[in-house]
Amino acid sequence: MTTSAVQIMTAKEVTRIVLNQEELFILDVRNESDYNDWKIEGKSVDxxxxxxxxxxDGIDPALEQIPVGKKVLVVCAKEGSSKFVAERIAEAGRSNVFYLEGGMKSWSEYLEPVKVADLSGGGELYQFVRIGKGCLSYMVLSDGEAAIVDSNRMIDPYEHFMKEHGVKLVHTIDTHLHADHISGGRALAQKFGATYHLPPKDAVEVTFEYEKLVEGEDIHVGKEKLVVQPIYSPGHTIGSTSFIVDHKYLLTGDILFLESIGRPDLAGLAEDWVSDLRETLYSRYKNLSEDLIVLPAHFGKVTELGEGGLVSGRLGKLYQENPGLNIRDEGEFRKTVTENLPPQPNAYKEIRQTNMGKKTPNEEEQREMEIGPNRCAVHDK
Incomplete structure (x- = not known):
């Protein structure tokens, strides 16, 4: 599809370019503050x-910096400005010029399914990478059934995926009450007649019915089960929950990431939750098998994406290399996770209230609330 020799590139196509480490030159025409806050990144992206x-008044300032012969993508917030600039670049005689369909909003919302593994009971585990936001959600498939963990608000990609694989949704689960993005767990459960699970300590103020996550009560999906252990892994929130799938995969929610640890301040209770966070990371997780593969709910940098886009790491290796797991002094740990934190997620208070059922923003309001990086980690650099 072309417009004045300008081509359209979708968020899916950009994702494949980033994951395949193909060369791409991007001209981002948003204002400087938005660009500095959040941008498209990749190992081979300039x-x-x-x-x-x-x-x-003229595109010469751009032409002077755009390399000849490279694929060029122009990006803006919603699409219109990038289309205009891309057309001017093409009119100046440059070829292979694209603009991003839907702008950074579409980049923020795209989900890329990545297979994690075949499971021992004959099922499969998938990770859905929201590359433009850094959110990670999971789907367990087994014997015609599915469970989704930490789903995003865009439920269509999950629905299409389940239809392609011929499975019925039986469970949706949130590891905690999210503050960086709006959960699709309740909407999915309502649409497909599934059970929506939440940790009760995070659900004190919710306005809807849910199934309580209870330690020792495994959640069955076909022939597979999500072993609820340790159910109580607080620190990012008071009810933060972890799951072990197939005795091999540890879904850590926002407690532990590959290169950082979860921040305890998004409910305004950092000082109260520091001890819980340290106990979870330095005791509960420490007592688990080092061979468990950590699958977090977020990633911070594109460099954390492995083969095919999978974000994962061996627990034992994380204890060797993750700086948040190697702060021996408790006072220093407390200082690290309560002072000099990165900015809090955009509209995080409103997002929490939406996830409680207290607010019902429309689709466009939800998009605006989620714009920007996730910022759930202690370190964002």
């Missing part, structure tokens, strides 16, 4: 920022 308004 990117520059020239605000749209600086190009209205």
């Amino acid at each position: 990117i520059i920022n020239i605000p749209y308004f600086d190009l209205l």
